[in-house]
Amino acid sequence: MLKNNDETTDYFRISKKQAHSSFWFSIIACIIGILMICLSLYSVFVIKNMQFAIVGITGGTITELIAGTVLVIHNKSALQLNYYYDALHENEKILSAINLADKLDKESRRKMYKEIIRVQICNNDTIRKNKG
DSSP, X not given: OHHXXXXXHHHHHHHHHHHHHHHHHHHHHHHHHHHHHHHHHHIIIIIOOHHHHHXXXXXXXXXXXXXXXXXXXHHHHXXXXXHXXXXXXXXXXXXXXXXXXXXXXXXXXXXXXXXXXXXHHHHXXXXXXHHO
């Protein structure tokens, strides 16, 4: 049970760090893309250099597409990470309940095991109904 808790904590820390990194990467890429587009527009209207503008706008647009893609992937990853973390948390609750039930006398333990199973089945049914 303690190993599961340690794994959950490690997983959460690593996931949070990765999510933070991908988010900031996309923000920085977005800023770079906007700057490239602005410099290209400046080149068109002030300097009158169309070649630089075409390259800059193309590069800025591609950078913005990459930044947007990274943000979408970041969002999907965050949803998956939250689902996995919730599953680990639920598993930890079940393991804790079983651990506590193991400390009861034989008859009380049997009743508690039945209750744990009943609650788990009810929770799973509720989750399925909410998704469907």
